Amino acid sequence: MLGNLLRFRQGAIAIQGDIEAMFMQIGVRQKDRRYLRFTWKQPNSQELEVFENQRHIFGVRDSPACANFVSQQTAKDDIEDHPNSLEITQRTFYMDDMVSTFIDTIDTIHYSPGCQGYSEKSFYDPLGIISPFLIRAKIPLQELWRHGYEWDKAISGDNGKAIKDWVEETELLGTVGVNRLVGGTGLGDxxxxxxxxxxxxxxxxxxxxxxxxxxxxxxxxxxxxxxxxxxxxxxxxxxxxxxxxxxxxxxxxxxxxxxxxxxxxxxxxxxxxxxxxxxxxxxxxxxxxxxxxxxxxxxxxxxxxxxxxxxxxxxxxxxxxxxxxxxxxxxxxxxxxxxxxxxxxxxxxxxxxxxxxxxxxxxxxxxxxxxxxxxxxxxxxxxx
CATH class of the missing domain: 3.30.420.10 (Ribonuclease H-like superfamily/Ribonuclease H)
Incomplete structure (x- = not known):
C-alpha cells in the first residue's frame, strides 16, 4: 500500500482502477467446493437445502490470497501478448484496486486500457500527511495506558480535555491536503x-x-x-x-x-x-x-x-x-x-x-x- 501511494505521486497523469467483483470472478475447484457449503430454506418451507459456492466469496480467510495469486498468474500467462502486464499487476495493484501515474498520454493509453475511475476517502494515513495531528491523540492515550486506565473508565482531567478537543477538530480534516504530483516529469530534471x-x-x-x-x-x-x-x-x-x-x-x-x-x-x-x-x-x-x-x-x-x-x-x-x-x-x-x-x-x-x-x-x-x-x-x- 505504501509503495503504491508513493508511486502514485510520480507522474503528471494519474489513473485509478478497480477489478469489478474480484472474488466472484475466480472459480473454486470442484473438490474444494464442499468447504464453501451453506444451507438455505425457502420461504414458507421447513426443508433445508444445501448449496455449494462455485466462486470465492467475501469473508473467507483465504479469498484475498487466492485472488492475488490468480491476478498475478494471469499476468504471467499473458506476458507474451502483454509484456507490461506483470509489472503493472505487481507494482500498481493493492488487492482489486489499482493506482498508477504516467508521464504522458502515450504511456497512459499503452499501459491501462479500459480502467474505470473511482475515488475513496479514508482516515487511514499511510503517508503521514496528518501525523502531527494524530500524535496529539496518541500521546494522551499513552499517558492513560501508563496510569493503568481500563478501556471502559471515563477519561477526565487534562488528558480527557485533550482528547475531546482533538475529536472535535477531526471535522476540519477535509481542509488539509497536499499536491499529488511530486518529483519531476522530464528527463533532464x-x-x-x-x-x-x-x-x-x-x-x-x-x-x-x-x-x-x-x-x-x-x-x-x-x-x-x-x-x-x-x-x-x-x-x-x-x-x-x-x-x-x-x-x-x-x-x-x-x-x-x-x-x-x-x-x-x-x-x-x-x-x-x-x-x-x-x-x-x-x-x-x-x-x-x-x-x-x-x-x-x-x-x-x-x-x-x-x-x-x-x-x-x-x-x-x-x-x-x-x-x-x-x-x-x-x-x-x-x-x-x-x-x-x-x-x-x-x-x-x-x-x-x-x-x-x-x-x-x-x-x-x-x-x-x-x-x-x-x-x-x-x-x-x-x-x-
Whole structure:
C-alpha cells in the first residue's frame, strides 16, 4: 500500500482502477467446493437445502490470497501478448484496486486500457500527511495506558480535555491536503530527497520532501512522514534522537526502494550534534543499544548524507510536538514546506559544520565539550 501511494505521486497523469467483483470472478475447484457449503430454506418451507459456492466469496480467510495469486498468474500467462502486464499487476495493484501515474498520454493509453475511475476517502494515513495531528491523540492515550486506565473508565482531567478537543477538530480534516504530483516529469530534471528527523520525551518523527529542479524552476513537495510515541521506558534525549535518526534512515531506504525514479542527491538532517557525531565518528565506543542503531544507520546511509539543521528550521519538530488542523493548513513547516535556505545548499554552513564536528576528534572530546558548552542540550550524554 505504501509503495503504491508513493508511486502514485510520480507522474503528471494519474489513473485509478478497480477489478469489478474480484472474488466472484475466480472459480473454486470442484473438490474444494464442499468447504464453501451453506444451507438455505425457502420461504414458507421447513426443508433445508444445501448449496455449494462455485466462486470465492467475501469473508473467507483465504479469498484475498487466492485472488492475488490468480491476478498475478494471469499476468504471467499473458506476458507474451502483454509484456507490461506483470509489472503493472505487481507494482500498481493493492488487492482489486489499482493506482498508477504516467508521464504522458502515450504511456497512459499503452499501459491501462479500459480502467474505470473511482475515488475513496479514508482516515487511514499511510503517508503521514496528518501525523502531527494524530500524535496529539496518541500521546494522551499513552499517558492513560501508563496510569493503568481500563478501556471502559471515563477519561477526565487534562488528558480527557485533550482528547475531546482533538475529536472535535477531526471535522476540519477535509481542509488539509497536499499536491499529488511530486518529483519531476522530464528527463533532464534534477531530484533531491531531503529527510528530517527529531525527537522529544513524548514522540519521535521523520519527514521527507522531494526537491525538483527543471527548466521551469524549482519545486519542493511533501512526500511522506512518520511519527511515533516515545517508549514507555525512561530514556535520554540523545537516545531518542538516535531512534529518530534511525527512522529517518529507514524512511529514506523505503522511498528509494518504492520510487521508480533515482535521486541525484540525498540529504538526511538532524538538529542533534550528539547523534551526528555518533554516526560520523568511527572511533567512538558505544553501549549495545547505541551501537546497534548506529550500525543499521551506517548500513543504509552514508556519512556525507548526514548534515545539521537548526531546530527552528526542522519540520520534524512539528511531528514531535503536534499540530492543530488549523496550524497544519496555515503556517506549518510540515506541509507548507517553506523555501528556507537549507533546500538550496549542498552542504551545511561553516558554523553548522563546526557544530557537527564538535565530537569528531575523540582524543579531544572532553576538552571540546568543556570549552564549547552549551552547544547541544544533550552533550552530557555523549558517551551513549
Amino acid at each position: 534534477i531530484m533531491e530527497l531531503h529527510v528530517f528527523c527529531d525527537a522529544s520525551l513524548e514522540a519521535t518523527a521523520a519527514v521527507a520532501y522531494i526537491k525538483t529542479t527543471s527548466n521551469q524552476g524549482t519545486t519542493i513537495r511533501f512526500l511522506m512522514g512518520k511519527t511515533r510515541v516515545a517508549s514507555l521506558r525512561q530514556t535520554t534525549i540523545p537516545r531518542l534522537e538516535l531512534q529518530a535518526a534511525l527512522y529517518a534512515a529507514r524512511l529514506k531506504k523505503t522511498i528509494e526502494v518504492e520510487r521508480d525514479f533515482k535521486f541525484d542527491k540525498i540529504f538526511l538532517r538532524s538538529d542533534s550534534t550528539t547523534v551526528l557525531s555518533w554516526i560520523k565518528n568511527l572511533k567512538l565506543k558505544h553501549k549495545m543499544y547505541t551501537r546497534n542503531r548506529i550500525a543499521e544507520i551506517r548500513d543504509i546511509t552514508s556519512n556525507n548524507q548526514w548534515t545539521y539543521v537548526n531546530s527552528k528550521d526542522n519540520p520534524a519538530d512539528h511531528g514531535t510536538r503536534g499540530l492543530k488542523v488549523t496550524e497544519m493548513t496555515e503556517k506549518s513547516l510540515w506541509l507548507q514546506v517553506p523555501q528556507f535556505r537549507l533546500f538550496y545548499k549542498d552542504n551545511s554552513s561553516t558554523d553548522e559544520q563546526q557544530q557537527e564536528n564538535v565530537f569528531l576528534n575523540s582524543a579531544e572530546q572532553k576538552t571540546q565539550v568543556t570549552r564549547r558548552q552549551p552547544i547541544d542540550k544533550d552533550l552530557i550524554h555523549a558517551s551513549g
